[in-house]
Amino acid sequence: MSEDQKQQLLKQTLWNIANDLRGNMDADDFRDYILGFIFYKYLSRKMELYANEILEPDGLTYDQVEGHTQEDLLLNNIKDFSLEKLGYFLRPDELFSELARRGNAGGKSKFILDDLSKVLTNIEQSTMGSESEEDFGNLFEDLDLTSSKLGKTENAKNELIVKVLSHLETIDFDLENSESDVLGDAYEYLIGQFASGAGKKAGEFYTPQQVSKILAKLVTVDKNKLKNVYDPTCGSGSLLLRVAKEVKEVGEFFGQESNPTTYNLCRMNMIMHEVHYKRFDIYNEDTLVNPSPKHLDMRFEAIVANPPFSATWKPDNIINDDRFSAYGKMAPKSKADFAFVQHMVFQLADNGTMACVLPHGVLFRGAAEGHIRQYLIEDRNYLDAVIGLPANVFYGTSIPTCILVMKKQRTHKDNILFIDASQHFEKVKTQNVLLEEHIEEIIDTYKTRETKDKYSYVATLDEVRENDYNLNIPRYVDTFEEEEPVDLQAVSQELQALEHDINDTDAAIADFCKQLGIDTPF
Incomplete structure (x- = not known):
């Protein structure tokens, strides 16, 4: 079976599961159940493969350990190795395949809810006191097996869970193939599908892949390795993972996410995409008010972000914070857009690049925002490019957006590149979509830094000053189409x-x- 066929089969099975759950709960809820069970199966298969590798010199496989004369010794050795290599441990009788088998023993649904609940708890507890404890803690807290949404009675809940496990058990995740990422891609596909139907909440955890790709390409221009990458509003982690696809190697991944459920999604997504627990650090708190103490002392080579648009925030208690104090003004309480920019600039390494999606208002709004904009351009000269995107490319909002690209050590210190890609898209149903050629044109124009008629313009700093640091793209890129003479x-x-x-x-x-x-x- 080809990679495409495997992926299509997996996607179809996932939607079959979604349809089983759909009648009982809303999209956010069954997303948590499906993704949680996929993650459990993934951990189980990784555990089994690694245990088999350890046991190979003894001529054993993991399913043969139970009942073996040296069972305790073998399990203790495997646990020690597993906690170091994988970050967690599962006994043979706790594996997904074993629970699915017990649930369907004899062709009838057997009661496994209690066993399943214990297994999920044991996965987290197996990491306690180890280096991976923080990365696996409370990962399954949104997988509530006691919820009435699964059924009115315990038997009804059990029957539904057995059905879900049985669906998933039919799928081969192909984890033995190091070149294959069928599961990771399908997992991200599923997150995206839930986002597209989740209305206004979608932006909390997912950036459309087309936008992710642009941001990732912008921060990796002329680089094939990155020391680290950071996203201060990382959602499900799709942006961080997208950056990794643009280079040969990313040393470490860092992110922060305020929503606990989305924070769990991100950690799962990292692990499912084979990012070792020692190579990522995701923090669960409000980035602006409670940034990770560990992250604040670090500087990042690549920063990507899609912060919540024009969010409210409370700056009063942090007005003297080093991230903001140099500017002399704080972003307004009703619009935190520039507060996120200031935070990212503070975290950016001298040799780094930052690319951030923001609403168009940041380009021209006055008062404190105008002051901050002027400081970034005139006093610091960090702004490298402004890119206008089409309206209606994000889930849950139709407003046009832009990308700000910033560097602390700019090659082109005497100008700022403006790109107007707002009319370059394909309409798919009710959504505007950037195709591959649209993305490539943006990236090529950023690399060549050239003026193109009705598309891009290289503005000198003097021109930006003359416009009073207003960055509204039509001031620089003339897209006016003359009408035919009458x-x-x-x-x-x-x-x-x-x-x-x-x-x-x-x-x-x-x-x-x-x-x-x-x-x-x-």
């Missing part, structure tokens, strides 16, 4: 001809009225 003589002749036709029609109507002996209507 031939007034031809229009006059057309009007005369129409007048003639009207007179003929009026005369004919008057004649008919006379024959009928009635008054004419005019």
Whole structure:
């Protein structure tokens, strides 16, 4: 079976599971159940493969350990190795395949809810006191097996869970193939599908792949390795993982996410994409008010972000914070957009690049935001490019957005590149989509840094000053289309001809009225 066929089969199975759950709960809830069970199966298969590798010199496989004369010794050795290599441990009787088998023993649903609940707890507890404890803690807290949404009775809940496990057990995740990422890609696909149907909440955990790709390509121009990458509003982690696809190697991944459920999604997503627990650090808190103490002392080579648009925040208690104090002004309480920018600039390494999606208002709004904008351009000269995106590319909002690209050590210190890609898209149903050629044109223009008619413009800093640091893209990129000249003589002749036709029609109507002996209507 080809990679594409495997992926299609997996996607179809996932949607079959979603349909089983759909009648009981909303999209957010069954997303948590499906993704949680996929993650459990993934951990189980990784555990089994690694244990088999350890046991190979003994001529054993993991399913043969239970009941073996040296069972305790073997399990203790495997646990020690597993906690170091994988970060967690599962006994043979706790594996996904074993629970699925017990649930369907004899062709009828057997009660496994209690066992399953214990297994999920044991996965987290197996990491306690180890280096991976923080990365695996509370990962399954959104997988509530006691919820009435699964069914009104315990048997009804059990029957539904057994059905879900049985669906998943039919799928081969192909984890033995190091070149394959069928599961990781399908997992991200599923997150995206839930986002597209989740309305306004979607932006909390997912950035459309087309936008992720642009941001990832921007921060990796002329680089094939990154020391680290950071996303201060990382959601499900799709942006961080997208950056890794643009280079040969990323040393470490760092992120922060305020929503606990989305924070769990991100950690799962990292592990499912084979990012070792020692190579990522995701922190669960509000980035602006409670940034990770560990992250604040670090500087990052690549920063990507899609912060919540124009979010409210409370700056009063952090006005002297080093991230903001140099600017002399704080972003308004009703619009935190520039607060996120200030935070990212603070975290950016001297050799780093930052690319951030923001609403268009950040380009031209005045007061404190205008002051911060001027400081970044005039005092620091960090702004490298402004890129306008089409409206309606994000889930849950149709507003047009832009990307700000910033560097602390800019090659082109005397100008700022403006790109207007707002009209370059394909309409797919109700959503505007950036195709591969649209993405490539943005990236190529950023690399070549050239002025293109009605698409891009390289503005000098003097021009930006003359515009009072207003970055509204139409001030720099002229997209005005001249209308065809009007031939007034031809229009006059057309009007005369129409007048003639009207007179003929009026005369004919008057004649008919006379024959009928009635008054004419005019």
